[in-house]
Structure formats: structure tokens, C-alpha cells
Amino acid sequence: xxxxxxxxxxxxxxxxxxxxxxxxxxxxxQEEWTKTTVYxxxxxxxxxxxxDPYPALEQTGKDGLKGLLWARNxxxxxxxxxxxxxxxxxxxxIMICRWDDSRRRxxxxxxxxxxxxxxxxxxxxxxxxxxx
Numbered sequence: 841x842x843x844x845x846x847x848x849x850x851x852x853x854x855x856x857x858x859x860x861x862x863x864x865x866x867x868x869x870q871e872e873w874t875k876t877t878v879y880x881x882x883x884x885x886x887x888x889x890x891x892d893p894y895p896a897l898e899q900t901g902k903d904g905l906k907g908l909l910w911a912r913n914x915x916x917x918x919x920x921x922x923x924x925x926x927x928x929x930x931x932x933x934i935m936i937c938r939w940d941d942s943r944r945r946x947x948x949x950x951x952x953x954x955x956x957x958x959x960x961x962x963x964x965x966x967x968x969x970x971x972x
Contacts, residue, residue, distance in 0.1 A: 842869075842921055853880075853922075855914055861902040863888055867914045869922075869935075877932045879962075880922070884911050912951045919972050937968040 842853040856866040868883040886907050919935065922928055937952060939945035949957070949968055960969040 842918060853918065857910065859886075859903045859907060859910075863902055863907075865903075865907050865910060867911050869918055873931075877934060878928055879934050879936055880918075881936045881938070882915060908947060908951060912955075915952065916955060919970075923972060933972045934962075935970045935972060936962060938965070939968075 842855050844851065844853050846852070850870050850872055852868050852870040854866060854868040856864060859865055864887050866885045866887075868885075870881040870883060872879045872881065884907075886903075915935070915937075922933060935957070937948050937957065939948055945968075949959070952968055952970070955970070957968045957970045960967060962969060
């Protein structure tokens with residue numbers, strides 16, 4: 841289940857898991873509001889130890905696609921979870937996925953495009969988006 845917390849800038853939901861390799865995987869859905877729209881920026885981090893600080897600055901994933909499949913399932917689970925929350929009933933909700941390099945972009949789009957995610961522009965940069 842998703843936990844809700846806030847840092848100095850934005851509130852966010854998150855979930856985490858220890859993978860088979862012993863690495864920690866964490867997904868965050870960072871919340872940002874405008875007058876009628878709430879944006880959730882998806883952030884995925886895989887680290888060698890659960891105690892390591894987030895976000896990761898290096899590539900350390902050892903579980904191959906298992907981490908990405910877990911993250912995709914969490915994104916779909918979060919879409920259902922957030923639609924049931926009364927705070928967001930009257931707001932347009934947009935999910936945002938960005939990437940660090942073209943390899944990740946292609947993998948993220950491949951995994952999410954089957955569920956209604958499309959390429960788009962947001963704040964002057966490309967992103968993978970979905971309105972729920």
C-alpha cells in the first residue's frame with residue numbers, strides 16, 4: 841500500500857520493496873497542483889542498500905526487467921488508488937513519466953503505452969503522459 845509523506849517542497853506517495861538480489865526499489869508519485877489539475881511525477885530508484893540516500897546517482901539495477909515490471913504494476917495500482925481518493929474527485933489527474941536516457945525512455949514507453957500513456961510536452965520538455 842502507498843504511504844503519504846512530504847519533503848521540503850512537495851507531498852508524495854511512495855512504496856518500496858527489497859528485490860530478490862537484495863537491492864531496494866522505491867517508486868514515488870510526487871504531487872503538484874494547479875487550480876484544476878493535479879500532476880503526479882513518477883520517480884523510480886533502485887539502490888544497493890535500503891539505507892542509501894535517495895535519489896540514486898548511479899545505475900545499479902541487477903534484477904533486469906523484474907524491477908520495471910514491479911514499477912509498472914505499481915503505476916497501474918496507483919492510478920486506481922488515487923481515483924478512489926475523495927481529494928482528487930473534481931480534479932483532472934495527469935501522470936508524468938520522464939527519463940534519463942533514450943534506453944530508459946524506450947523501456948518506459950514500451951511498458952506504459954499499452955495502458956494509455958502517450959508522448960507529450962509538459963513545461964517545455966518531452967514526457968510520457970496519461971490523463972486519468
